[in-house]
Amino acid sequence: MTWRELPNKLRIYIIVLAALAVPVISWSTWDVAHTPVSSGWIVLTVLTVLTVPFFLFLPSANAIVGIGDAYVVAMAMMFGPSPCIIATLCHSLTASVLVPNRPKMYRAVFNVSSMVCVAWIYSHTYKLINPSLSPNVPDMILPAVALTVTFFVFNSLSTATAIAWASGEPILVFWARSCMPLAIDFSVSAVSASLIVGLSELNEWAPLAVAPLVGVVWGWNKVNKAKAMEAEKHLKEQEELYLRTVESLGLAVDAKDQTTYGHIHRVRAYAMGLARLCGIKDKNELMAIETGSLLHDIGKLAIDDYILNKPGRLSKQEFEKMKMHAPAGHEILQQIKFPFPVAEYVRHHHERWDGTGYPDGLKGEAIPLGARIISISDAFDAIRSARPYKLSFNIQNSVGLLRAQAGTMYDPNLVELFVEHLDELEARATKAAEETPQLKFRKYFEKVDLALASDSASPPPSSLPTAASAELVSLYEFCHSFGRNLDLPDALPIVARRLRRLVPFTTIAFFIDDGENNLKAAFASGKFSDVVKSMTIGLGKGISGWVAAYRKPIVNTGPALEFQDLEGDFTSLTDALVVPLITGGDCIGTISLYAEAPIFYSQMHLGMMQLVAGQVASLVAEALKRTKPSSDLALIDPVTEAYRAGYLPIAGAQMLAAAQKSQSPLSLLYVDLKDLSNLVSLYGVQTGELVLKKAAEFLKSELRETDVLVRYGHQGFVALLSGVGDERARRYAQGIQRQIRITPLGNAGGHPILTVGQTAVASYPTDGTTLISLLESVQRNLPGPSKPGEDEGAEGNIVEFPPRI
Numbered sequence: 001m002t003w004r005e006l007p008n009k010l011r012i013y014i015i016v017l018a019a020l021a022v023p024v025i026s027w028s029t030w031d032v033a034h035t036p037v038s039s040g041w042i043v044l045t046v047l048t049v050l051t052v053p054f055f056l057f058l059p060s061a062n063a064i065v066g067i068g069d070a071y072v073v074a075m076a077m078m079f080g081p082s083p084c085i086i087a088t089l090c091h092s093l094t095a096s097v098l099v100p101n102r103p104k105m106y107r108a109v110f111n112v113s114s115m116v117c118v119a120w121i122y123s124h125t126y127k128l129i130n131p132s133l134s135p136n137v138p139d140m141i142l143p144a145v146a147l148t149v150t151f152f153v154f155n156s157l158s159t160a161t162a163i164a165w166a167s168g169e170p171i172l173v174f175w176a177r178s179c180m181p182l183a184i185d186f187s188v189s190a191v192s193a194s195l196i197v198g199l200s201e202l203n204e205w206a207p208l209a210v211a212p213l214v215g216v217v218w219g220w221n222k223v224n225k226a227k228a229m230e231a232e233k234h235l236k237e238q239e240e241l242y243l244r245t246v247e248s249l250g251l252a253v254d255a256k257d258q259t260t261y262g263h264i265h266r267v268r269a270y271a272m273g274l275a276r277l278c279g280i281k282d283k284n285e286l287m288a289i290e291t292g293s294l295l296h297d298i299g300k301l302a303i304d305d306y307i308l309n310k311p312g313r314l315s316k317q318e319f320e321k322m323k324m325h326a327p328a329g330h331e332i333l334q335q336i337k338f339p340f341p342v343a344e345y346v347r348h349h350h351e352r353w354d355g356t357g358y359p360d361g362l363k364g365e366a367i368p369l370g371a372r373i374i375s376i377s378d379a380f381d382a383i384r385s386a387r388p389y390k391l392s393f394n395i396q397n398s399v400g401l402l403r404a405q406a407g408t409m410y411d412p413n414l415v416e417l418f419v420e421h422l423d424e425l426e427a428r429a430t431k432a433a434e435e436t437p438q439l440k441f442r443k444y445f446e447k448v449d450l451a452l453a454s455d456s457a458s459p460p461p462s463s464l465p466t467a468a469s470a471e472l473v474s475l476y477e478f479c480h481s482f483g484r485n486l487d488l489p490d491a492l493p494i495v496a497r498r499l500r501r502l503v504p505f506t507t508i509a510f511f512i513d514d515g516e517n518n519l520k521a522a523f524a525s526g527k528f529s530d531v532v533k534s535m536t537i538g539l540g541k542g543i544s545g546w547v548a549a550y551r552k553p554i555v556n557t558g559p560a561l562e563f564q565d566l567e568g569d570f571t572s573l574t575d576a577l578v579v580p581l582i583t584g585g586d587c588i589g590t591i592s593l594y595a596e597a598p599i600f601y602s603q604m605h606l607g608m609m610q611l612v613a614g615q616v617a618s619l620v621a622e623a624l625k626r627t628k629p630s631s632d633l634a635l636i637d638p639v640t641e642a643y644r645a646g647y648l649p650i651a652g653a654q655m656l657a658a659a660q661k662s663q664s665p666l667s668l669l670y671v672d673l674k675d676l677s678n679l680v681s682l683y684g685v686q687t688g689e690l691v692l693k694k695a696a697e698f699l700k701s702e703l704r705e706t707d708v709l710v711r712y713g714h715q716g717f718v719a720l721l722s723g724v725g726d727e728r729a730r731r732y733a734q735g736i737q738r739q740i741r742i743t744p745l746g747n748a749g750g751h752p753i754l755t756v757g758q759t760a761v762a763s764y765p766t767d768g769t770t771l772i773s774l775l776e777s778v779q780r781n782l783p784g785p786s787k788p789g790e791d792e793g794a795e796g797n798i799v800e801f802p803p804r805i
Contacts, residue, residue, distance in 0.1 A: 003106050010165040014110045017158075021113035024120045028085040041083040044071045044196075048091045073151065073193035076123035077144070080133060088119040114158045122150040135197055144193075250294040253301060262433045263381055268293040269432035270377035270418075273425045277417055278373070284340040289370045291338065292345035296374050299329030299346070306540045306549030317517050326350050327359045345370040349378060354408045372411045376402070376418055379410065381429070395426070471501050472611060477779070479615040484713070488512075488623045490649050492523035494772060495616055502612070503605050505593040506573060511537060511544045512589040512620065519544055519589060522620075527596075528573075531566060543578050544590045551587050553579040555606045559594045577601040579609045581617040588620055637711040639689050640696035644711060648718060651708045652771035655720050659764055666764040667729035668771075669719040670778045671699065671736075673755050676715035690746045691755060702736050718775075726763040733759045758782060 003011065048071040072091060076084035092115045096108040127133065130143035160175035167174070250264040271293040272286070280286060300308055303325050307318050330347035348362060348371035355363030367375075383398045399419055406415035418425065475498050483491045492510050499508065507526035511519035517539040524532040540549040543562045547554055559573040577593040591613055595601070635647045643651070659666040673695060680688035696717065699709055703719060712718040721729060737759070744752030762768060762777035 003104075006106070007165055010162060013161065013165065014106060014113070017113040017117060018109050021116040024085060024116055025089055028082040028089075031082040032086055035082070041075055041079045041087070044075050044078075045083070045087040045090055047071050048075075048087050049094050070193045070196065072119065073122075073147065074196040076119070076126055076147065077130075077140070077193060077197045078133065078135070080127055081120060081123035084123040085116055085119050088115050092116070110162060114162075115155075118151070118154045118158060121154050122147050125150045140197065246291050246294050249298060253295075253297045263385065264294050264297070265432040265435070266381045266429040267296065267374070267377045269428040270380060270425050271373050273421070273428050274373050274377060274414065274418055275370075277421055278369070278414070280369075285370065288338070288340035288342045288345060289373055291340075291342040292349070292370060293374050293377060295329065295333060295342065296346050296349050296378060297325065297329070298332055299325035299327070301332075302328040304540045304549070306546075323350070323358045341368065341370065344368055345374055347371075349374045351375070352409045353406075353411055357409075367411075372414055376410050376414055379405075380418070395422070468502055468608065471498060472608070474498065475502075475612060476615050478776075479619040483619050484622045486623070487646060487649060488522045488620065490772065491619055491623065493525070495612075495619070496523065496525055499591075499593075499612065502608050503577070503593060503601075504595060504599050505577075506596045506599070507532060507594040509535075509544075509592045509594075510589065510616075510620075511535075511548070511592060512624070513539070513548065513587070519548055522589070526594075528563075528568070528570065528594075531563075531568060535566070537562075543576050544592045547578045547580050547590050547592075548587050551580050551582055553577075553606060553610065555601050555603075562592070562594070572596050575599060575601055577605060577609060579606070579613040581613055581620055583617040583621045588617065588624065591616065640692050640711045640717075642696045642700070642709045642711045642717065645713070647708075648710045648712070648720075649771060651710070651720060652774075655708070655722055656764060656769075656771060659722065660769075664723050665725035667721040667724040667726065667732075668762045668764075668774045668778060669721060669729060669733060670712070670716060670760045670762075670782075671695075671719070672716040672758045672760075672782070674715065674758055675755055679753065679755065687746060687753075691753060694744075694746055695755070698739065699736070702739060724763075726761070726766055729761045729763055733761055 006014075072084060072087050075087050089112065092112045096111060126143045126147040129146055130139055132139075134140070157171075157175060160178065161171050163178075164171040164174040247264075253264070268290060271289050275286060275289045280289070303322060307322055326347055326349065330343050333343035333346055336343075345368055347359065348367055351357035351360065351362040351367045351371065353364060353367070353372075355361050380398060380402055383401055384395075399422065402410070402415055403419065406412040475495070478494065478498070483494065486494075488510075496508050496510075499505075505526065507524065507528055509524040509529075509532045510522045512522045514520050519537040519539065521533045521535055537545040539545050542564075543554055543557055543559070555577050556575050557578075559576045560570060562576065563570040563573075573594045574597045575595045577595075578590050580587045581589045581591065591609065593601075593609070635643055637644050655666055658664075673691065676688055676691060679691060692711075692715075696709065696711070699717060699719065703709060703721075706722050708720040710718045710720075721732065724732065746753040760778045760781040762774045762781065764774060767777035768774040
């Protein structure tokens with residue numbers, strides 16, 4: 001720290017000491033020069049300077065105690081203040097030059113000035129009590145004790161004041177912790193000085209003879225002090241090792257929970273600051289809070305990764321699993337047997353003030369104080385930080401949310417204390433975050449993820465083979481038109497057949513999330529399909545469970561991992577390609593392909609499957625929204641009072657079976673009110689529903705009782721006409737068109753509504769033998785945009801209504 005960086009009061013303190021030392025030195029120099037004094041003081045002064053290299057550095061107080069102190073004190077007892085002060089000046093100046101790591105100029109000035117002023121105080125104290133400087137033991141006892149106390153108190157306080165002001169710590173706190181243990185060292189100097197005084201009565205050169213003895217005494221003290229310092233150093237190293245180990249464990253949790261990097265260090269800063277504001281001084285209590293803040297989430301090591309990093313609200317089952325991290329952390333830390341209650345604090349850091357927390361439902365002050373402190377610190381950092389399930393909050397909103405939950409979730413008194421000192425606590429947390437170790441493996445993983453994302457990106461359509469592009473377009477049309485009206489048992493087989501034209505596989509399965517964190521096969525075909533249909537895969541388990549949990553595809557992983565819990569030999573399957581079905585930010589299942597050699601999936605295969613998954617996911621989501629009919633009422637569309645689309649596969653299967661058995665024709669008529677969206681935009685939803693209802697009433701009036709009318713999609717209808725062949729069906733459509741032309745489908749603004757639409761017809765067995773094939777034929781028969789000059793019916797079995805004028 002430079003002179004300019006010192007606090008103002010410390011700089012003033014050093015200047016005042018120097019200003020006091022100058023007249024003291026001047027007066028002492030004049031007094032020694034004009035007062036006859038025994039030459040013995042010169043001998044002691046020389047000894048003082050020569051013993052400067054023999055010192056003991058005390059790092060706890062950042063101070064030096066040397067053998068020379070004994071000779072300086074002896075001079076105060078034998079010759080009075082002036083010789084003592086001159087010897088002290090010589091000793092301190094020599095020490096400033098010879099001591100290793102020579103101090104900066106302002107420190108040297110402080111050391112010299114402080115020692116001179118203290119020498120003036122203790123030497124005058126001794127002379128005040130023993131004015132004649134009598135060397136007799138009875139005369140020396142009380143003055144020597146007073147000198148020792150004065151020497152220690154003023155010397156240690158002068159140093160403690162400077163260091164405490166430089167570090168910002170209270171003077172008395174620093175003095176009691178770091179300087180009180182040095183009392184023995186100063187006492188040794190005073191005892192040695194008394195011995196020198198006693199021997200000097202024999203001869204003025206006796207101090208030279210006693211020097212080795214003083215050195216032995218001092219050496220013995222130094223050895224003992226060195227041992228104590230070594231033990232203290234070892235203990236401190238052990239504490240640092242312990243703390244680094246705890247931090248490493250905390251970083252392991254941070255690394256597992258990818259959303260909370262730096263979290264533990266910020267929580268520690270908040271918690272330790274709040275603990276000191278609460279007046280906690282017990283070392284074990286502080287260690288428990290510090291350790292608990294670093295390890296409060298260690299129980300997350302027992303929680304599945306996909307739950308920790310799930311981008312969205314946890315399900316009830318997932319939340320129950322997440323709640324286990326508190327008792328799991330408690331159980332883990334109990335094995336370490338800490339000498340303070342860290343395991344207890346970790347267990348209870350999710351208890352709530354109102355008693356509705358977990359795991360034990362503790363209430364109010366029954367929750368340990370350390371756990372309450374960690375709870376607030378943890379919560380505030382979580383509020384401030386962005387997570388997959390929420391955005392970050394600014395300081396003002398974070399404080400508002402914390403206060404809103406005071407008295408229910410958190411100790412209200414601690415919350416107010418926290419908020420009152422938030423600036424100080426936030427500064428500590430910011431500094432802690434900046435000092436968080438930047439672990440290189442994180443950047444490596446980010447780099448790898450970026451590279452993999454680039455490699456596995458879906459290929460642009462232009463890079464796909466022509467046949468594949470056409471098949472993808474066809475699959476897209478199916479998923480967004482007729483497929484959306486089919487149930488999964490009808491839609492997924494079609495998707496599987498079309499996928500076979502795009503990507504090779506031996507076995508295919510569509511796994512769907514059952515809402516209870518399990519995947520169940522909605523459809524499977526190929527080798528082992530019977531086994532696959534019966535499988536239930538836990539979320540995060542196996543290949544498909546991992547893909548569903550982490551929303552990332554897997555390519556060319558051995559399928560054995562998928563079937564490891566099943567009986568049978570699945571070794572013939574060598575590669576797997578699994579992609580997630582994601583819609584609305586949620587994963588609803590997977591498309592899982594398994595292949596036998598020599599199939600090996602390429603990035604092109606993966607890219608196509610990702611394109612397909614995006615389309616199939618919406619189809620599956622639509623199907624899952626529709627509940628299976630359980631009554632006739634559930635089969636009826638409330639707007640049109642026609643059958644729902646879910647009834648079409650049922651009726652179609654029955655009518656096709658009857659037609660096949662009787663060898664009679666069957667036709668499918670599709671009616672599309674293609675401008676219904678425009679009508680809704682112009683006149684509102686109620687008008688659109690009225691048009692649909694009127695259209696359904698009209699179609700019902702034109703159909704026979706044996707025919708079936710189904711609302712199909714948003715703006716269409718499908719009619720199944722039993723016993724009606726192709727030619728008759730087309731004439732039937734033309735008749736419907738003529739009637740619609742003169743039948744308004746509602747009224748808006750006093751004007752009748754005549755909608756524009758299209759019809760298409762497909763017949764059994766000419767256009768198909770299954771309901772799906774008939775629907776596909778109708779799709780192909782739908783006309784494109786009208787061309788000028790086209791006549792009614794120019795598109796063969798397509799009829800537009802009303803006719804163009």
